[in-house]
Amino acid sequence: MHLTKEEERTLNGEDGETLQKAMEILVALGDIYGADSLIPVKSAQIAGVSYKTIGDAGLEWISDLNGKVKVPSILNPAGMDMQRWKDMGIEPDFAEKQVEVIKAYESLGIRSMCTCTPYYLEGFSATYGDHLAWSESSAVSYANSVIGARTNREGGPSALSAALVGKTANYGYHLDENRVPTVSVTVECELLGSDYGALGYLAGKDVGNRVPIFYMASTPSSDNLKALGAAMAASGAVALYHVEDITPEAQKVSFANPEDRIVIERSQIDEVYEEVIGGTDDLECDIAAVGCPHCSADELENIARLLEGKGIEKELWVCTSREVAEKNAELVKQIEQSGAKVLCDTCMVVSPATEGHNCMMVNSGKALAYVPGMCKVAAKIGSLEECIKKVGGDN
Ligand SMILES: C[C@@](O)(CCOP(=O)(O)O)CC(=O)O
Ligand code: SF4
Structure with missing residues (x-):
C-alpha cells in the first residue's frame, strides 16, 4: 500500500506510540485487503463500549492509548443508561467499570454519546459518497445503503485507529466495484412495520455477505430500511444492500439484475413470527x-x-x-x-x-x-x- 511521507512518519513512531499502533492496524488491514492507499474519513463510530462485551481486557486496551481523534467520533451503546443505571438494576461494580470505559474514550476526544444511530445526531450526518469508518453493523448498513455513504464494517480497534489517524484503508465498500449487487431478493407481498425486521432476519441467512438488491412491492420508510438492514447484518453479514427505485445508489446507478435470485413469500415471513x-x-x-x-x-x-x-x-x-x-x-x-x-x-x-x-x-x-x-x-x-x-x- 502506498503511504505518504507523513503517514510513513507516523508508522515509524515519530508521532508517538498510540498513533503508531493505530497506523499499524490500518496498514495491516490495507495490506490484507489490497488497498492502494489511505483515504480521509468524515467521521468514526466506535463499537466495543459496553463493559459486558469488552470486559477488563478491552478497558485496559483503551486506557493505554494517548492522543486525540482527528475526526468527529462517537461511541456505540454502553451496558447501561449512564444516568439511570440504578433504575435498570445494574450493579455498582459494573457501573464503575462502565464509567471508566467511557472516560477512557472521552480522554481521546471521542464524544461520549453512545448510540448505534449516529446519523440522527448533529455533527454526524453523512451524505451520499462520504467515506466513513463506522463499526456498529446496523449503522454501517444504514450509512452504505440508505444514505449511500461508504464504510466497511469496522471492528472497534480499526474504527478507533481510523478516528485517531483521520483516515482508513481504501478497500471493500469504499470502492465502486464492491458495491454492485450480486444477488436479487424479490418480495411481492405487502410489508408493514416489524415485517421488515422479519424479512431481514430471513434474507440475511440466505444472502450471507453478498450485496443484495431488493425488488419490493411495498415502499419502505427510512425506519423500515433501518430495521431491514440491521436484521440482515445480524442473521447474515450484509453491510450494503440496495432497493430498486428506493435507495440512493440504486436510483443513480443502473445495476444489472444479478443471476443469483432469492424469492421470499408471505408465508415464510409469517413463520418468523411463530418462532x-x-x-x-x-x-x-x-x-x-x-x-x-x-x-x-x-x-x-x-x-x-x-x-x-x-x-x-x-x-x-x-x-x-x-x-x-x-x-x-x-x-x-x-x-x-x-x-x-x-x-x-x-x-x-x-x-x-x-x-x-x-x-x-x-x-x-x-x-x-x-x-x-x-x-x-x-x-x-x-x-x-x-x-x-x-x-x-x-x-
Ligand atoms: C450487536 C451489536 O449491535 C452491539 C454490540 O456491540 P459492541 O461490540 O458491544 O459495541 C454489534 C454489531 O452488530 O455491530
Ligand atoms: S443495533 Fe440493536 S443490538 Fe446493536 S447496538 Fe443498536 S440497539 Fe443494540
Whole structure:
C-alpha cells in the first residue's frame, strides 16, 4: 500500500506510540485487503463500549492509548443508561467499570454519546459518497445503503485507529466495484412495520455477505430500511444492500439484475413470527423491548401514540440515543407515563440488565437474532402493537 511521507512518519513512531499502533492496524488491514492507499474519513463510530462485551481486557486496551481523534467520533451503546443505571438494576461494580470505559474514550476526544444511530445526531450526518469508518453493523448498513455513504464494517480497534489517524484503508465498500449487487431478493407481498425486521432476519441467512438488491412491492420508510438492514447484518453479514427505485445508489446507478435470485413469500415471513428463538413455544414473554436499532423521533412519536392512556404491567424498554430523547422530551414523558422506560446510551442486547428474564418480545429482526445468544433470554418477534400488548398495555 502506498503511504505518504507523513503517514510513513507516523508508522515509524515519530508521532508517538498510540498513533503508531493505530497506523499499524490500518496498514495491516490495507495490506490484507489490497488497498492502494489511505483515504480521509468524515467521521468514526466506535463499537466495543459496553463493559459486558469488552470486559477488563478491552478497558485496559483503551486506557493505554494517548492522543486525540482527528475526526468527529462517537461511541456505540454502553451496558447501561449512564444516568439511570440504578433504575435498570445494574450493579455498582459494573457501573464503575462502565464509567471508566467511557472516560477512557472521552480522554481521546471521542464524544461520549453512545448510540448505534449516529446519523440522527448533529455533527454526524453523512451524505451520499462520504467515506466513513463506522463499526456498529446496523449503522454501517444504514450509512452504505440508505444514505449511500461508504464504510466497511469496522471492528472497534480499526474504527478507533481510523478516528485517531483521520483516515482508513481504501478497500471493500469504499470502492465502486464492491458495491454492485450480486444477488436479487424479490418480495411481492405487502410489508408493514416489524415485517421488515422479519424479512431481514430471513434474507440475511440466505444472502450471507453478498450485496443484495431488493425488488419490493411495498415502499419502505427510512425506519423500515433501518430495521431491514440491521436484521440482515445480524442473521447474515450484509453491510450494503440496495432497493430498486428506493435507495440512493440504486436510483443513480443502473445495476444489472444479478443471476443469483432469492424469492421470499408471505408465508415464510409469517413463520418468523411463530418462532421462539432460544426457548420453548410455551414461554411467556416477561419483557418487551423496542428500539433496536435506537429509535428515531418518528418511532418515539408512534410509540407515544400507541401507549396513550395505557398502563404497562411488566417491563417495556424503549431504547434511543440521549440526543434524540432530549430533543423529544415531551414524547419521552408521554411514553413514560404508561410505565414504559425510555433508556438512553444502551440497549436490550448490550446491557446485562435483561439477563434473568425468561423471554423478550421484540419488534426487531436484529434483536431476535442476538438476544438469545448475547443475553441468554429467549426472544420472539411481534409487531410494535403486540410488544405493547404482551406487557400489559392493552388496558
Ligand atoms: C450487536 C451489536 O449491535 C452491539 C454490540 O456491540 P459492541 O461490540 O458491544 O459495541 C454489534 C454489531 O452488530 O455491530
Ligand atoms: S440497539 Fe440493536 S443495533 Fe443498536 S447496538 Fe443494540 S443490538 Fe446493536
